[in-house]
Structures are given as C-alpha cells and as structure tokens.
Amino acid sequence: MPTGVCDEVIAKAASSPVAEVRDVFERFLPEQQRRPRLGAVIDPAEILALGGDVEAGRKIFFEAEGVRCRNCHQVRGAGVALGPDLSEIGKQNTPGQLLEAMLDPSRKIDPKYLAYVVETESGRIYTGLLVEKNADAIVLKDEKNELVRIPAAKSS
Numbered sequence: 001m002p003t004g005v006c007d008e009v010i011a012k013a014a015s016s017p018v019a020e021v022r023d024v025f026e027r028f029l030p031e032q033q034r035r036p037r038l039g040a041v042i043d044p045a046e047i048l049a050l051g052g053d054v055e056a057g058r059k060i061f062f063e064a065e066g067v068r069c070r071n072c073h074q075v076r077g078a079g080v081a082l083g084p085d086l087s088e089i090g091k092q093n094t095p096g097q098l099l100e101a102m103l104d105p106s107r108k109i110d111p112k113y114l115a116y117v118v119e120t121e122s123g124r125i126y127t128g129l130l131v132e133k134n135a136d137a138i139v140l141k142d143e144k145n146e147l148v149r150i151p152a153a154k155s156s
C-alpha cells in the first residue's frame, strides 16, 4: 500500500468511535499521538494529583463506548441499578477510596454483589446476584437486570 494511503487508513481507524478498533490501530501512530495510558504499574498518588473534571467524567460514565458504568450503576436516577447507586458516592468515600474501588474492584466486595450460581437437577446453570432465598425458591437478578425465579424443588 502506498505510504499516503496507509497513513490515512491508520489515522482514520485510530480515531474510530469504536474503542476496539482504536486500540488495534493506535499502535501504528507515532508515540506522541497515542492516548496516554496508565500502563501496568499504576501509581494512585499520581492520578489523584491530577484533580477532577466533572464534565469529562460524566461523559465517560454515561456516553463513552466501551466503558459501561451506566449499565450497572445509577446516578440520580439515570443508568441501571445492578450495582450500587453512585449518586452519593462522593460523600461516603475519599477520592483515594473511590480510585481504589475502580483500580482493584474485587478487593472489597459487598456480599450482596457476589455472583451466585445455581445448578438445577436437570443441569441448567443460572448465575446472577442473589435477591432472595427461601424454602420455596431462589430469586436471582441476571445480567440483563431481570429477575429469575428458580423453584426450590429444582435447585440443589
């Protein structure tokens, strides 16, 4: 491919709105044109020293392709209530604690958000968050945020 065409293809693909396409092509750009990345060794203090940008954060949370915060969290009624509501999260945590929850999401998990797995006698497997478990049934909330009721007679 002639260099001009090649550069054009790379420039176009590297600015694609689809994150997966961007990620594949960005490596062909000169280093200074690539997006800054955190890399494998992350220094929380360095990130915290940057300060915040509310509008940029709102865009990432609600609009960015590939970052799906809104699919699991609500902020003031917008988004999906699968994980904790984050409307008041800034009052309950320091910026350092919030950053830690995002960098190392599995370190501290509220038991009500642990995935629950049910296998029925016929071998069907259901996973989701446990909503209710009693003598009659187990109720899970699946990844589509829908309730799934499994009668106790079927589960083991």
Ligand code: HEC
Binding pocket: 061, 067, 068, 069, 070, 071, 072, 073, 082, 083, 084, 089, 098, 101, 102, 105, 106, 108, 109, 110, 113
């Ligand atoms: C697949 C669903 C899912 C996605 C996507 C997701 N989260 Fe979460 N998040 C959870 C669940 C479930 C918890 C609760 C379990 C835990 O504390 O780890 C949680 C916990 C958190 C917490 C800690 C809340 C607390 O009460 O301590 C923060 C902060 C958070 N998420 C921010 C984000 C941000 C920002 C994004 C997007 C960049 C995001 N999450 C994307 C499911 C998700």
